Amino acid sequence: MDRKVVGCLGGGQLGRMLVEAANRLNIQVNFLDAPNAPAKQISAHEGHIDGSFKDRDSIKKLAGSCDVVTVEIEHVDTYVLEEISSKVAVEPSWKTIRCIQDKYAQKEHLIKNMVATAESVPISNGTRADIERVGQDLGYPFMLKSRTEAYDGRGNFPVRSEADIDAALEALGSRPLYAEKWANFKAELAVMVVKTKASTLAFPTVETVHEDSICKLVYAPARNISHSVANKAQELAKRAVACFEGRGVFGVEMFLLEDESLLVNEIAPRPHNSGHYTIEACPISQYEAHLRAILDYPIPEESLEMREPAIMLNILGGSSPDSHDQVARKALSNARTSIHLYGKGESRKGRKMGHVTVTAATMKDAEKLIQPLIDAVDEARGTESDRSDKTSRIINSGTERRPAKGQRYVAVNMGSDSDLSVLVPGIEILESFGVFVETRITSAHRTPSWMAEFASSAADRGVEVIIAAAGGAAHLPGMTASETVLPVIGVPIKPTVGDGMDSVLSILNMPKGIPVATVSVNNSTNAALLAVRILGVADIGIRKKYQAYVENMAKEVKKKDAQLLELGPVEYRKQMVK
Structure with missing residues (x-):
């Protein structure tokens, strides 16, 4: 094969692994980055350029020595790439990099091409009033995101209620912003x-x-x-x-x-x-x-x-x-x-x-x-230790919210804040039924005394049902049930390793006399709906809302059935993929 020369904007860890592959194919890669960048450390030749991969002159100099220019990171000057593209191949196209580096433009491009993505809205001025309007349009929670220069989660902020708006604006500063509808993913x-x-x-x-x-x-x-x-x-x-x-x-x-x-x-x-x-x-x-x-x-x-x-x-x-x-x-x-x-x-x-x-x-x-x-x-x-510190801060932070007079009351506790993303869909369902939800972190292993105090005092505080979530050994639901006479619903969380069946069995196999209701792995939705059913035994209003919820599910199924009959199975499946 002819010896090819590739120019790469950026020489970090991705560039380092790129040059390892290039060496085996006898491809020379010239990197534009700082003098001792990770990729340059393992690639010794004089074709590298020292400088910023955002600098116009440096990019032009790199282009003059290569057969093709590519990028290690998308946060580059695409206008220079557009300029050099008449003299050297730029892959992928500068048009693609420019579109993708603006995350809102990326979403708009995907939607235009019928690719399923989360609903997003641009934010013009980034004022509190703008964010409040987004909350009214998209509903809470939603993700506030920076359109540019965002990487590894930096530039994202979850806005769960109006109370989070000021913190979100402070975290994201004066960046151009957009909002994305919350995706309840499993x-x-x-x-x-x-x-x-x-x-x-x-x-x-x-x-x-x-x-x-x-x-x-x-x-x-x-x-x-x-x-x-x-x-x-x-x-x-x-x-x-x-x-x-x-x-x-x-x-x-x-x-x-x-x-x-x-x-x-x-x-x-x-x-x-x-x-x-x-x-x-x-x-x-x-x-x-x-x-x-x-x-x-x-x-x-x-x-x-x-x-x-x-x-x-x-x-x-x-x-x-x-x-x-x-x-x-x-x-x-x-x-x-x-x-x-x-x-x-x-x-x-x-x-x-x-x-x-x-x-x-x-x-x-x-x-x-x-x-x-x-x-x-x-x-x-x-x-x-970080999680323990965070737990302590949450437990002892400020005054607790209390339910309104006559409002049904469910407590949701978790062994770690990492479980929260699994529980949010269930919390949203409870709140949609008008239920007051108290959400806390009470580790059965790291804070056993606090867990026992939380569970034993729940009935006196007015709690009617407890939803407890844990992964791995998943002792939290059972230990909670041993400290209260209230109904406890366990949510097994899929741990970092394994499919979650150990968590299911830890909750399911309770000794006689200490029952815990158990739903499937990560299924906070069913836990919330079971809690609603329990509350509905003594609350006709909750019961009617649940009946309406069931009827709406039936309508959705019939609607899909009608679409299937109209489109046929092949076309219907194509629509599902979209």
């Missing part, structure tokens, strides 16, 4: 898509697990979803990427909703964190696929298939400057583990310092291998 999925000159291909559908808005784990293939959903996710991702110009790898993140429908969340016009697993698990990695696509080299579709299951774990900066090295040392003795450190020097809390990937014959085997490393990452980051 899982986050991702698909790496490869767009070539002739076709659009897809790596397998994976599951991503986020903590503090940063990707923590990637399970490949995605757990606990059907083949149908996995295939539908790949097709949706390919359709989303097909509506953008240019070649290369694109990371497509999406939400899997409770009804098994899918919404595209965001698209990255480059290799992505959710695709790191491909280095070990697939015949060619996302980085080699990106190079092949932008240079028009062949990519057999079967080379994107997985050899065996894999789990990727990000190593984030922790409480000490060498916390990432501590995790890496532990990974050295962990079987079937590949370690990638990014050469970023001392760690900062939350900074991506590296990742590890385990592969195994089955996902269960991979989960067993990764668990000690998850524990090591949590220990290095001080995750447990």
